[in-house]
Amino acid sequence: MITLIEALNFRCFKYIRQPLGPFQVLVGPNASGKSAFFDILKFLHYLVKEDLEAACKQWSEDFIDLFWGRDGEEFEVAIEASISGDNGIKSFQYYDSIRYELRIKHDSDIRAFVIDAESLYLKTKNDLMMDGKLPLEIKKLKINSPYLIRYSEEYGIKIYTIEMNPSKYDSLSFGPNEKWSKLSGLQFIQFTKEMDAEFIALKNLLVDNIEYINLDSEKLKKTCSYQSGKNLRSNGENLSWVVENFSKNHKDQFNEWLLHVQTALPDLENIRAVVRPEDRKCYLMLKYRNGLEVPSWMVSEGTLRLLALTIIAYLPGAKGIYLIEEPENGIHPLNIETIMQSLQSIYDGQVLITTHSPAIISLVDVDQILCFNRNEENGAKIICGNDHPVLKDWKKESNLGVLFAGGFLE
Secondary structure: OEEEEEEEEEOOEEEEEEEOOOEEEEEOOOOOOHHHHHHHHHHHHHHHHOOHHHHHHOOOOOHHHHEHHHOOOEEEEEEEEEOOOOOOOHHHOOOOEEEEEEEEEEEOOOOEEEEEEEEEEEEOOOOOOOOOOOOOOHHHOOOOOOEEEEEEEOOEEEEEEEOOOOOOEEEEEEOOOOOHHHOOHHHOOOOOOOOOHHHHHHHHHHHHOEEEEOOOHHHHHOOEOOOOOOOOOOOOOOHHHHHHHHHHHOHHHHHHHHHHHHOOOOOEEEEEEEEOOOOOOEEEEEEEOOOOEEEHHHOOHHHHHHHHHHHHHHOOOOOOEEEEEOOOOOOOHHHHHHHHHHHOOOOOOEEEEEOOOHHHHOOOOHHHEEEEEEEOOOEEEEEEHHHOOOOOOOOOOOOHHHHHHOOOOO
């Protein structure tokens, strides 16, 4: 689980340092920084999975668009994640979190943006040697823990890995080569399962388990060409293949999901996936209690969205970090609780959602709310719900959804 996100001069954030829990709801006006907060994790995902160019191109062809005020020479981002504690490595039991941080900078010599500095290390909550706050001072970093440190030097790269004994280290050098300056150090290091379990876990989390969900109603309705049905794609286009795989290989869990969906859609009798033999395209067929069967392209947008958002929690291996944009879109207010029950039951994962819905706010605890606001001078700022001036002394005399609808949380 990601326990902290920091950003300095990244997009609309002049500086933020935000702790996170397993379930968070992001609220605030339009253009207040909610989606940009997701972008920090998405940026790290594409950077570690591919490279700096790929990470930038998710938003723009011009790197300057990622900088605070579209100006400046560098920005920094960092995350911290909790250590699982189940890797069986005694030497790691002293540590309780892992921190990954990096600086992106414009290199005037090669006239390009590069990864200027990067570090990955284990730490404790009471670490007095390194408080973990941006800006980075990577070349001066002194910390008595296993860590990876990398910096570019005259277009080249040096990577140091220190294992259990800080006096023993290995060094890798690359360069001068502009290509290396755009690749994360996590791609260079050959981690070993025995010594680097937590480093491997964080790398896998960033590469494989950042799940951004922003459903596209048109793609939910269309037939889908053959593709993996293990995880739901960002726009939901492969929902039919997910149902096909789920219903065949995990029948008990599938039936549990169907029962949950029926709490919102009591007239629904069954859901099945149909694979057309002529082109191997797949679509959903919904059967109602009156005997009528309806293909996905004739099903309402709200029904398909409800299916996509509720199935996530029931899929085997739901252990990722789910970034979900406005799950209330197209959903009847009375059915929002069905979706929230599913999203709040992803116990082995982490869920962050954006919303403008009072109905959603009324279903969460005050400490699960992150309130976003923005001004021209200081950029986007985040206040945890229980620190918000309106909610600090809240005695539950008013419904949170009513307060939100009245604009008191903005």
